[in-house]
Amino acid sequence: MAHHATITTALLVAFLFSFSFFLHADVAAAASTLSQGQSLGANDTLVSPGGSFALAFFTPAGGDPSRVYLGVMYAQATEQTVPWVANRDAPVSASSAYSAAVTASGDLRVLQGDSVVWSTNTSSTLGNATLTLSDSGNLQLTAGGEQPTVVIWQSFEHPTDTFLPGMRITLDRSNGGVRRTLFTSWRSSGDPATGDFTLGQDPLGSAQLYIWRQTTGGENATYWRSGQWANTNFVGVPWRSLYVYGFKLNGDPSQSNGVIYYTFNAYNTSDYRFVLNPNGTETCYMLLNTGEWETVWSQPTTRCQEYNTCGANAACSDDVSGDGQPVCSCLKGFEPRDPAEYGAGNWTQGCVRSVPLSCVSGGGGGGDGFAEFPGMKLPNFAEWGSTVGDADACKQSCLGNCSCGGYSYSTGTGCLTWGQELVDIYKFPDGEGYDLFVKVPSSILDTGSKTRRWIAVVIVVVVVLLAACGLLLWKCRSRIKEKLGIVGSRDKKRLPTLLPLREQRQDFSGPKQQSDHQEEAEGGKKCELPLFPLEMVAAATDDFSAANKLGEGGFGHVYKGTLPGGEEVAVKRLSRSSGQGLEEFKNEVILIAKLQHRNLVKLLGCCIQGEEKILVYEYMPNKSLDAFLFDPARRGLLDWKTRFHIIEGIARGLLYLHRDSRLRVVHRDLKASNILLDRDMNPKISDFGMARIFGGDQNQVNTDRVVGTLGYMSPEYAMEGLFSVRSDVYSFGILVLEIVSGQKNSSFHHMEGTINIVGHAWQLWSAGEGERLVDPAVRAAGGSATEVALRCVHMALLCVQDHACDRPDIAYVAMALGSDSSVLPRPKPPTFTLQCTSSDRDGLFEGRQADESYSACDLTVTMLQGR
Structure with missing residues (x-):
């Protein structure tokens, strides 16, 4: 017993x-934390509070099944996706007993039996060490137990191959040394061990991102370069602006003893990650609702995108024939360094000057000029002219410096100059890139001028001969007709000066989806559009003289004109060199001719003759809203009564476009410069070149071509190409905030704690200090103006909410603006537009030792075409 x-x-x-x-x-x-003394076994998992990430042991898909790693993984992805690996170079054996534990000294260790194969090498005397996995994917070791805890280690400071929202790519030169955040690729898709490619900031402090490749000799050779940061994107990355994803540079690169870093924040519910792949490409992926990953962008994918493929002073162009070989060509004024090798495909030899610069031989620089190269990836090793304020000053600065070999100026980069060697130049396709000006002797430029003069002479001679032949034929026309028996055409009807739009359908045909709507004019009648002769339009504008120019837009200039009857008009002349303007011209003629409303600008006619494409509008003597709103000298003319009248008028115009017109229209480019003002300051929405017609049963459309103006575009449109009538509501909200404050949206970019006017407005309004947003000129007027202005701010914050479904439709907006009694709901915080405050940024690296060195820290593919 x-x-x-x-x-x-x-x-x-x-x-x-x-x-x-x-x-x-x-x-x-089920937990998201691991306390001191606890361990994570082979079958255990830590899950972040929101279920986005998990920490567990894994065997890489397609890898050696006997090797096991501890890693952070996406919990919602259908395929194994591991953005961070602990023991990437020290896997444990699948046949052994292994675990991960938080020790009493505050150290995270990966154990195989009793042997330590990987450790964070941290310690803390505070006690109560805890391992936490957040919904950002950051694995943190904290100590202290009570709030606030001290972060003694975090995976975001020690990345592997993946750049996640909230991470930093840092260059720290504050203590005399150089410490950088480095991302290193996997050895292969099934092996997380340290690979051959590394990504990080330029150690020289140019704020460029580099990818280096480890050679067989163990040295790191430059493989790819992002180009200079230009406020919204890199000059070497030709895709939609990174700025709309929250990608930004913090710190001042000109300070040689400071800290600069890149970071980005996810502005919607989608998950994005940048991965340095084993083949050396940096790729951005987006997690779809299905759990699958979609590739958004990747570089380098061609030989020309790799670093300095063609050598110094040569431009690389992708071969359109499709054989994958780059096309190298010397810049103007240069010739191959070794013609025999250059022709044989040895492009790395580059090019040298064919004729020395005059300043080199003592000419003082007066005999030199600049050859222009548009659409380029700007060269490496640029020097920034911080004191140069415009393009002409930048040119003169380079011209007066004998060591300067070229310059470039843009609002994003400022003045950049280069020495005599121009390295890593790429000719972008499709008109992307920046203008590069290379210094060359004037004799080379004159050679081109002489060639053009000879061509002009030949053309003139040919034209004269043809004109003489034509005159001879015209004089002999009666005899020719008699010989051929042709009846005279004197009695034939002339083309009418007023043609139905339907008769011009072959010239302005749009998508089939739109054609059914275009067959219907307002009131069931034909929509007739006057056609103006080019001679009449030219005479009305004094041959498009500069004195009559009212302004210019993305696709041409606008002139003031006077028709023979004395009527004043505004003439929009499409630029001949505009490759995108033709579609917008067709769209505007078809669309606006059928829309009639007091708050929409009226199209009086058009002119189509040869390459000329011209639209004739009613003339607005007060020009556009931005001419008043953003001019300190004229802003005072806009009292609150006028501003509110403009807001209401814009809302009524949108209400007509979205609901009351026979064509349901989304404008897609609503902004202050597209709101025109008549003599009585009545607002009129203009520029329908970007507008799209919706079908009767359509609520949302996806486009592969995102066009518009940064700062006014809704997040779902800017990042994923999705637009609807709620996209216009978002733009209207931005416009209302500008009208109330009298400040441009872009003027808030550099303010502490905010990224634009939406973030600034939210901070003031939620803190009960909304009056500070109202233009001082309006506040000074007193009375009920400030109260109504605050109600407009409240409505604007409802219009600019992150998700389209949360925004009110324009019918509700128009109704609420006209009623003081309706109670407005509370808007949601604009997470897309808020950024970390300084305290938040400091907290990210909280707990890092002063002497610690570290080596680690929509969407469809469309091109953003800003205006």
């Missing part, structure tokens, strides 16, 4: 031990 009792007792103890073990495993599987 004693023997049986002993067996029973042993079985009970074993059962209780097994039960406690499984209970412990279940708790670990």
Whole structure:
């Protein structure tokens, strides 16, 4: 009996031990933290509070099944996706007993049996060390137990190959040394061990991102360069602006002893990640609702995108024939360094000057000029002219410096100059890139001028001969008709000066989806559009003289004109060099001719003759809203009564476009410069070149071509190409905030704690200090103006909410603006537009030792075409 009792007792103890073990495993599987003294076993998982990420042991898909790693993984992805690996170079054996534990000294260790294969190498005297996995994917070791805890280690400071929202790519030169955040690729898709490619900031402080490749000799050779940061994107990355994803540069690169870093924030519910792949490409992925990953962008994908493919002073162009070989060509004024090798495909030899600069031989620089190269990736090793304020000053600065070999100026980059060697130049396709001006002797430029003069002479001679032949034929036309028996055409009807739009359908045909709507004019009548002769339009504008120019837009200039009857008009002349303007011209003629409303600008006619494409509008003597709103000298003319009248008028115009017109229209480019003002300051929405017509059953459309103006575009449109009538509501909200404050949206970019006017407005309004947003000129007027202005701010914050479904439609907006009694709902915080405050940024690296060195820290593919 004693023997049986002993067996029973042993079985009970074993059962209780097994039960406690499984209970412990279940708790670990559901937890997001691991406390001091606890461990994570082979079958245990830590899950972030929102279920976005998980920490567990894994075997890489397609890898060696005997090797096991501890890593952070996406919990919602259908395929195994591991953005961070702990023991990437020290896997544990699948056949052994392994675990991860938080020690009493505050150290995270990966154990194989009793052996430590990987450790964070941290310690803390505060006690109560805890490992936490956040919904950002950051794995943190904290100590102290009570709030606030001290972060003693975090995975975001020690990345592997993936750049996640909230991470930093840092260059720290504050203590005399150079410390950088470095991302290193996997060895292969199935092997997370350290690979051959590394990404990080330029150690020289140019704020450029580099990818280096480890050579067989163990040295790091430059493989790819992002180009200079230009406020919204890199000059070497020709895709939609990174700025709309929250990608930004913090710190001042000109300070040689400071800290600069890049970071980005996810502005919607989609998950994005940048991955340095084993083949050296940096790729941006987006997690779809299906759990699959979609590739958004990747570089380098061609030989020309790789670093300095063609050598110094040569431009690289992708071969359109499709054989994958780059096309190298020397810049103007240069010739191959070694013609025999250059022609044989050895492009790395580059080019040298064919004729020395005059300043080199003592000419003083007066005999030099600049050859222009548009659409380029700007060269490496640029020097920034911080004191140069415009393009002409930048040109003169380079011209007067004998060591300067070229310059470039843009609002994003400022003045950049280069020495005599121009390295890593890429000719972008499709008109992207920046203008590069290379210094060359004037004799080379004159050679081109002489060639053009000879061509002009030949053209003139040919035209004269053709004109003479034509005159001769015209004089002999009666005899020719008699010989051929042709009846005279004197009695034939002339083309009418007023043609139905339907008769011009072959010239302005749009998508089939739109054609059914275009067959219907307002009131069921034909929509007739006057066609003006080019001679009449030219005479009305004094041959498009500069004195009559009212302004210019993305696709041409606008002139004031006077028709023979004395009517004043505004003439929009499409630029001949505009490759995109033709579609917008067709769209505007078809669309606006059918829309008639007091708050929409009226199209009087058009002119189509040869390459000329011209639209004739009613003339607005007060020009556009931005001419008043953003001019300190004229802003005072806009009292609150006028501003509110403009807001209401814009809302009524949008209401007509979205609901009351026969064509349901989304404008897509609503901004202050597209709101025109008549003599009585009545607002009129203009520029329908970007507008789109919706079908009767359509609520949302996806486009592969995102066009518009940064700062006014809704997040879902800017990042994923999705637009609807709620996209216009978002733009209207931005416009209302500008009207109330009298400030441009872009003027808030550099303010502490905010990224634009939306973030600034939210901070003031939520803190009960909304009056500070109202233009001082309006506040000074007193009365009820400030109260109504604050109500407009409240409405604007409802219009600019992150998700389209949360925004009100324009019918509600128009109704609420006209009623003081309706109670407005509380808007949601604009997470797309708020950024970390300084305290938030400091907290990210909280707990890092002063002497610690570290080596680690929509969407469809469309091109953003800003205006």
